[in-house]
Amino acid sequence: MNPASPAGVRAxxxxxxxxxRYGRTVLPVxxxxxxxxxxxxxxxGRAAQVTLVGAMSGPLGGDRLTVEADxxxxxxxxxxxxxxxxxxxGQDGAPAAYDVRLTVAAGAELRWLPEQLISVQGSxxxxxTVADVEAGGRLVLREEQVLGRADEDPxxxxxxxxxxxxxxxxxxxxxxxxxxxxxxxxxxxVLGGHxxxxxxxxxxxxxxxxxxxxxMLTPHASLTPLPxxxxxxxxxxxxxxxxxxxxxxxxxxxx
Amino acid sequence: MSRAALLxxxxxxxxxxxxAHSGGAEAAVKAGRITxxxxxxxxxxxxxxxTGAVSAALAGAAALGVDPVALDEAADARTxxxxxxxxxxxxxxxxxxxxxxxxxSPELDALAARFPKGAHQPVVLGTAARAAGLGAEDxxxxxxxxxxxxxATAVVRLLSLDPFEATAVLARLAPDMDKVxxxxxxxxxxxxxxxPETLPAASAPLLEVGAEGHAGWDVRLFAS
Numbered sequence: 001m002n003p004a005s006p007a008g009v010r011a012x013x014x015x016x017x018x019x020x021r022y023g024r025t026v027l028p029v030x031x032x033x034x035x036x037x038x039x040x041x042x043x044x045g046r047a048a049q050v051t052l053v054g055a056m057s058g059p060l061g062g063d064r065l066t067v068e069a070d071x072x073x074x075x076x077x078x079x080x081x082x083x084x085x086x087x088x089x090g091q092d093g094a095p096a097a098y099d100v101r102l103t104v105a106a107g108a109e110l111r112w113l114p115e116q117l118i119s120v121q122g123s124x125x126x127x128x129t130v131a132d133v134e135a136g137g138r139l140v141l142r143e144e145q146v147l148g149r150a151d152e153d154p155x156x157x158x159x160x161x162x163x164x165x166x167x168x169x170x171x172x173x174x175x176x177x178x179x180x181x182x183x184x185x186x187x188x189x190v191l192g193g194h195x196x197x198x199x200x201x202x203x204x205x206x207x208x209x210x211x212x213x214x215x216m217l218t219p220h221a222s223l224t225p226l227p228x229x230x231x232x233x234x235x236x237x238x239x240x241x242x243x244x245x246x247x248x249x250x251x252x253x254x255x
Numbered sequence: 256m257s258r259a260a261l262l263x264x265x266x267x268x269x270x271x272x273x274x275a276h277s278g279g280a281e282a283a284v285k286a287g288r289i290t291x292x293x294x295x296x297x298x299x300x301x302x303x304x305x306t307g308a309v310s311a312a313l314a315g316a317a318a319l320g321v322d323p324v325a326l327d328e329a330a331d332a333r334t335x336x337x338x339x340x341x342x343x344x345x346x347x348x349x350x351x352x353x354x355x356x357x358x359x360s361p362e363l364d365a366l367a368a369r370f371p372k373g374a375h376q377p378v379v380l381g382t383a384a385r386a387a388g389l390g391a392e393d394x395x396x397x398x399x400x401x402x403x404x405x406x407a408t409a410v411v412r413l414l415s416l417d418p419f420e421a422t423a424v425l426a427r428l429a430p431d432m433d434k435v436x437x438x439x440x441x442x443x444x445x446x447x448x449x450x451p452e453t454l455p456a457a458s459a460p461l462l463e464v465g466a467e468g469h470a471g472w473d474v475r476l477f478a479s
């Protein structure tokens with residue numbers, strides 16, 4: 001399904017988080033392949049924290065990177081990254097693929113808060129994120145796409161995000177932008193000249209009883225209840241800094 | 256198939272309540288993103304290749320007889336804005352009332368019984384097309400066309416745009432509509448063979464955010 005070139009790198013990073021008998025989160029699986037490396041970093045309480053290092057100079061065209069995180073019942077895991085992920089053109093013009101697979105068990109929590117993805121001029125990247133949350137699991141997931149570095153046109157970016165709760169689709173969205181995307185991608189219905197787009201998803205069992213109230217956060221950012229125990233914040237911004245500020249503010253609106 | 260049945264279903268005068276919705280155009284006009292024929296065309300083109308492509312594929316799949324409950328669930332997941340989900344179900348319910356009289360069928364009756372508050376409009380549209388003896392590509396064409404004809408008509412009222420200009424926008428978009436409908440029919444067949452999760456999910460962030468803002472206005476000309 002995903003294209004990859006023989007010249008590109010194939011690498012996979014895996015995180016497995018479990019709750020031990022004292023209720024602390026342990027990481028029986030923590031494996032990275034170059035250029036993806038994982039570091040266990042300081043966390044608070046019984047949670048575990050992992051930082052993804054090394055995706056900052058890629059993916060290059062032709063690369064195929066996969067990151068998987070699996071959080072078992074009762075465990076609590078936070079994942080961040082050391083720097084932005086930068087989609088760069090490869091030598092032979094082949095597209096790159098970045099796959100993220102997340103699974104969260106009942107009673108578990110995953111906070112997936114990586115840095116931005118920057119689509120650089122001439123690059124072509126397909127990002128596929130699939131999160132499977134068991135009923136009773138909790139997920140906080142942030143995605144930020146930045147179209148081009150400062151004053152630069154973007155590459156071609158296709159980003160699909162699928163979130164299922166208890167096996168049912170709760171959110172399925174794809175954004176295609178940059179040169180080669182279907183017409184109107186930068187027009188008044190889709191991005192309207194904004195160069196940074198972010199999504200923050202919160203899946204929480206508490207939303208089953210009490211769904212969040214739809215809220216306008218800025219003229220270009222909204223919070224909406226999803227058709228199940230979840231909320232989605234969508235924000236469009238002129239730049240990455242402004243976007244992060246909007247999403248950080250939005251986090252305060254959520255439980 | 257009956258080509259005339261397609262014209263009846265696609266006609267803007269088909270009494271399905273679509274005229275009360277602007278497809279996000281009212282919010283875009285207020286925000287200054289649509290100011291005339293040129294920006295209307297860019298708006299419609301972007302809408303067509305995102306929500307239009309998704310609606311067309313859903314309608315095509317329903318026309319092929321894919322389980323409407325699974326399609327409705329797929330439509331929900333592809334419509335994160337609660338304001339747009341509400342509008343889609345309202346439109347679906349109105350369309351179903353008209354379609355059940357126009358093309359009585361047990362499948363339309365079953366859809367009404369299963370979704371008393373309305374199913375997503377493209378799912379109803381595809382099921383109605385099926386009842387009218389139409390195929391997946393017909394249903395997809397119908398969905399693609401009304402995806403852009405709604406905003407174009409609304410902007411005539413919102414901006415007092417010359418109706419000739421608005422119609423010219425639609426005429427210029429016709430090749431794109433054909434392309435979207437063809438791809439949607441392919442996606443519909445794939446959904447039948449491999450499941451609705453394979454359906455396209457193209458999204459339009461400004462439409463999503465704009466719809467949430469629009470739903471909170473005190474005074475508005477259109478329902479969405």
